Amino acid sequence: MMIQINKTKCNKCRRCEKACPFDAVSFSDYPEFNESCVLCGACEKICPTKAISIKRTSGKDTSESSGILVFAETKQDMILDISFELLTKANELSEKLDEKVMAVVLVSENTDVSILAEYGASKIYVFADTDFKKYNSEAYAKVISDLVKEINPSIFLIGATHIGRELAPRISSRLKTGLTADCTCLDINENGLLMQTRPAFGGNIMATIYTPNSRPQMATVRQKVIKKKKNPKNPEIIFKQSNYENKDIKIIKETIFSKTTDITDAEVIVAGGRGMGKKQGFDLLEKLADTLGARVGASRAAVESGWVDYPMQVGLSGKTVRPKIYIACGISGAVQHISGMENSDYIIAINIDENAPIFKIADLGIVGDVYEVLPRLISKLKSKV
Numbered sequence: 001m002m003i004q005i006n007k008t009k010c011n012k013c014r015r016c017e018k019a020c021p022f023d024a025v026s027f028s029d030y031p032e033f034n035e036s037c038v039l040c041g042a043c044e045k046i047c048p049t050k051a052i053s054i055k056r057t058s059g060k061d062t063s064e065s066s067g068i069l070v071f072a073e074t075k076q077d078m079i080l081d082i083s084f085e086l087l088t089k090a091n092e093l094s095e096k097l098d099e100k101v102m103a104v105v106l107v108s109e110n111t112d113v114s115i116l117a118e119y120g121a122s123k124i125y126v127f128a129d130t131d132f133k134k135y136n137s138e139a140y141a142k143v144i145s146d147l148v149k150e151i152n153p154s155i156f157l158i159g160a161t162h163i164g165r166e167l168a169p170r171i172s173s174r175l176k177t178g179l180t181a182d183c184t185c186l187d188i189n190e191n192g193l194l195m196q197t198r199p200a201f202g203g204n205i206m207a208t209i210y211t212p213n214s215r216p217q218m219a220t221v222r223q224k225v226i227k228k229k230k231n232p233k234n235p236e237i238i239f240k241q242s243n244y245e246n247k248d249i250k251i252i253k254e255t256i257f258s259k260t261t262d263i264t265d266a267e268v269i270v271a272g273g274r275g276m277g278k279k280q281g282f283d284l285l286e287k288l289a290d291t292l293g294a295r296v297g298a299s300r301a302a303v304e305s306g307w308v309d310y311p312m313q314v315g316l317s318g319k320t321v322r323p324k325i326y327i328a329c330g331i332s333g334a335v336q337h338i339s340g341m342e343n344s345d346y347i348i349a350i351n352i353d354e355n356a357p358i359f360k361i362a363d364l365g366i367v368g369d370v371y372e373v374l375p376r377l378i379s380k381l382k383s384k385v
């Protein structure tokens with residue numbers, strides 16, 4: 001891509017200089033563009049005489065790319081649920097594109113990866129090496145980027161997990177392609193392009209982003225926004241040789257932090273809202289959670305009140321969860337909260353206001369004060385243990 005000025009058209013109005021958000025335009029006789037230019041196009045748009053042109057060339061012939069590749073994330077050689085969720089979505093997209101669904105997985109030798117085929121991977125690329133049992137950003141990025149260059153998929157999906165969020169930008173920059181992080185919705189438009197939708201500006205708008213000029217179209221996808229569904233295939237399993245030798249990064253020590261605040265894979269969540277009234281109210285929720293083997297979540301109102309930390313927030317600008325049981329305590333049921341938990345299997349709501357919107361989606365509603373209902377519930381549960 002390059003930016004050019006047509007001096008015969010330029011009337012020296014200097015609008016381009018003012019419009020540039022990157023201080024990339026300087027003026028001597030005519031505008032000149034310096035190395036800060038990121039080719040955002042703002043000056044091209046504002047120029048009244050159409051004197052500026054940006055030539056956009058695709059890095060690759062996009063028509064050559066084919067197939068949807070999914071990064072199958074593992075932990076200690078166990079394939080994580082997010083991989084099945086992504087494969088489910090990849091299969092949905094592949095029906096519209098008529099392209100193959102593939103998976104890439106990095107594991108220790110002799111790990112069985114055939115479960116990926118149960119969720120619709122018809123080609124599975126396996127890199128087997130003892131070193132891959134633990135995540136190593138440098139090794140994973142190198143090995144996967146090289147594979148993507150070789151097989152040239154049109155779409156590449158990665159989970160928006162801690163690892164995925166770190167790995168995806170490393171790969172996209174190596175491949176010189178775009179990346180949309182933290183998508184909540186994916187679809188294919190009428191031109192066969194991947195529509196990558198994610199909340200933007202703190203969740204105030206949903207932005208749909210395209211990658212028209214480079215391949216693969218890369219996206220990380222939030223956990224639990226897709227319901228995993230089996231779609232068995234007869235897979236071709238291809239064992240690849242790892243070409244990673246230059247081990248710049250070595251894991252010296254691994255410290256595992258407490259997982260108590262990670263609510264995304266919790267089977268039972270006890271969540272508190274503004275109706276808990278105070279920070280200490282969450283001690284009661286912790287007690288209930290301990291009794292049930294649950295984790296504690298919260299509404300944004302509770303997080304913004306400083307009662308709990310942001311990683312516990314459920315909703316549009318927090319986490320999306322899909323537990324077996326979700327107990328909403330003193331949460332009104334605003335649409336932004338519901339969008340993060342409505343796919344829970346069974347929803348119990350405790351609210352003092354019988355007209356609270358949360359009751360519309362609850363399977364079981366208890367109208368009452370949390371400070372009366374919760375202690376009784378805890379003692380009842382404890383008496384049964």
Ligand SMILES: Cc1cc2nc3c(=O)[nH]c(=O)nc-3n(C[C@H](O)[C@H](O)[C@H](O)COP(=O)(O)OP(=O)(O)OC[C@H]3O[C@@H](n4cnc5c(N)ncnc54)[C@H](O)[C@@H]3O)c2cc1C
Binds near residue numbers: 205274275331332356
């Ligand atoms: C762009 C954007 C993004 C957002 N993202 C999120 C998000 O990710 N997650 C999120 O949660 N919100 C989000 N919000 C905020 C959302 O709109 C609501 O403001 C928020 O969910 C309200 O939280 P709440 O239900 O705890 O509080 P409230 O709406 O104030 O509800 C408190 C409830 O507690 C009940 N109550 C009060 N006292 C008691 C009692 N003693 N016992 C029982 N019940 C009681 C009340 O009847 C009431 O229903 C977002 C908003 C915007 C604009």
Ligand code: SF4
Binds near residue numbers: 024039
């Ligand atoms: S394309 Fe964008 S960054 Fe480049 S000179 Fe124009 S306004 Fe500035």
Ligand code: SF4
Binds near residue numbers: 010014015031
């Ligand atoms: S906005 Fe267009 S016409 Fe005005 S100075 Fe810049 S290039 Fe020239």
